[in-house]
Amino acid sequence: MKMILNERQHAEEALEYGKMDKKPTKTLVCIAKLCLEEGKSKSDTYNVLHEFMAKSYPNYNTVHWESFFYRVIHQATRYIKTRKERGKKSLIEIEHVSITHKELNQIRELRSKRLEKLAFVLLVYSKINNQIHENNLYWINHAWSEIYSDTGMAVSKKDQGLLVYKLIHSGLLKESRRFDSTSVQVLFAHPEDAVAIRLTRFDDFILEYLRWTGETVKDCSVCGKRVLAKSNRLKYCKNCKKKLGK
Numbered sequence: 001m002k003m004i005l006n007e008r009q010h011a012e013e014a015l016e017y018g019k020m021d022k023k024p025t026k027t028l029v030c031i032a033k034l035c036l037e038e039g040k041s042k043s044d045t046y047n048v049l050h051e052f053m054a055k056s057y058p059n060y061n062t063v064h065w066e067s068f069f070y071r072v073i074h075q076a077t078r079y080i081k082t083r084k085e086r087g088k089k090s091l092i093e094i095e096h097v098s099i100t101h102k103e104l105n106q107i108r109e110l111r112s113k114r115l116e117k118l119a120f121v122l123l124v125y126s127k128i129n130n131q132i133h134e135n136n137l138y139w140i141n142h143a144w145s146e147i148y149s150d151t152g153m154a155v156s157k158k159d160q161g162l163l164v165y166k167l168i169h170s171g172l173l174k175e176s177r178r179f180d181s182t183s184v185q186v187l188f189a190h191p192e193d194a195v196a197i198r199l200t201r202f203d204d205f206i207l208e209y210l211r212w213t214g215e216t217v218k219d220c221s222v223c224g225k226r227v228l229a230k231s232n233r234l235k236y237c238k239n240c241k242k243k244l245g246k
Contacts, residue, residue, distance in 0.1 A: 001146075001150055001202040001203070001205065002146055002149075003128070003202075004021065004026055004030060004092070005092060005094040005128065005202060006092070006093050006094060006095065007029075007030040007033055007034070007091040007092045007093065008030075008034060008091045008093050009093070010027065010030045011027070011030040011031045011033070011034040012034070014027050014030070014031060014052065014056070015031065015048070015052060018052075018055060018056040020056055020057070024053075024057060025068070025072070028049055028052075028053075028068075028069070028072050029072055029075075029076060030091075031048060031049060031052060032045055032049060032072045032073050032076040033076045033079070033080065033090065033091055034091065035048050036073070036076055036077055036080055036090075037080060037090040037091055042073050042077070045073050045076075046069050046070070046073060049065075049069045049072070049073075050062065050065075050069065053065060088133075088134050089134070092131075092132055094128060094131050094132070095200065096198050096199060096200045097124055097127045097128060097131075097198075097199045098127075098191070098195045098197070098198050098199075099120075099123065099124070099127075099195070099196055099197040099198075099199065100190050100191065100192075100193035100194060100195055100196055101193055101194050101195075101196040102190040102193040103123060103188060103189060103190050103193070103196075104120075104196050104197070104209075104212060106172070106188045106190075107119045107120055107123070107188070107209075108213070110170065110172075114151075114153060114155070114163060115163060115166060115167060116209070116213075117151040117152065117153060117206055117209065118147075118148075118151055118153075118163050118164075118167065119167060119172055119188075120206065120209040121147055121150045121151050121205075121206060122140060122147065122167070122173070122184070122186055123186055123188070123189065124150075124199065124202075124205060125140045125142060125147060125150075126138040126139065126140050126185075126186040126189065127189070129141075136191075137185070138185055138186040138187075138189050139183055139184070139185050139186075140183060140184050140185070140186065141181075141182075141183040144160055144164075144182065148160055150205065150206060151206055152204070152206050152207075164184065168184070171187060172186070172187055172188045173185065173186060173187060174187055196212065197209070197212060201226075203225070203226070204225070204226050207226045207227075207228060210228060215228060216228070216229040216230075216231075216232065217229065218232075218234055218235075220235070220236050220237040220240050221235045221236060222236055222237075222240040222244070223237060223239070223240055225237040225239075225240075
């Protein structure tokens with residue numbers, strides 16, 4: 001998942017350990033939000049961003065990044081102000097997403113691995129959006145390329161639309177009434193039921209659904225990455241296996 005789901009933790013780890021997202025701009029936005037939320041001035045926030053990049057980003061050039069820092073600070077200021085006016089948290093801090101037995105059983109009834117994977121990912125995204133926007137509407141407006149990436153499936157654009165149509169036709173999704181919108185609403189959420197899966201990691205989270213269906217999922221003994229295993233003997237992910245010369 002490309003989204004940063006705990007902005008406070010991400011910013012704190014970036015400042016303490018120099019950790020950075022593959023897209024540095026995402027990390028800078030989180031740091032700016034954290035600084036402003038803590039009451040730092042725009043000038044102090046700029047200095048924090050500058051010092052972080054100087055320490056953590058190879059070939060950092062102040063002139064190249066200066067205008068971006070100001071833009072990030074301006075956007076973060078407006079974002080925090082708007083959130084506070086609406087009585088919402090300044091930072092996104094999602095620790096887990098719960099999936100219930102009733103939701104999983106309804107997904108399983110699709111009897112199509114491709115539809116099941118897509119439905120599960122859409123359900124997770126909708127619950128994440130609920131936490132971000134602090135509502136229970138289950139709407140999704142993310143890029144479909146990002147959503148399908150999290151399903152772990154290679155799907156053509158034509159088939160992407162077909163799979164979504166099938167979920168709409170089955171009554172699990174509702175499309176937006178706006179003709180220019182690709183948003184969909186999940187209709188099969190049952191948060192009142194008992195929790196079956198509690199997601200706390202969102203890298204390859206589709207594997208937790210496959211684990212629930214009975215497939216074998218193991219953690220790499222070196223890096224901890226989850227791997228779909230064909231046998232119980234599997235110990236390493238592909239990358240670690242290659243590095244170890246196994």
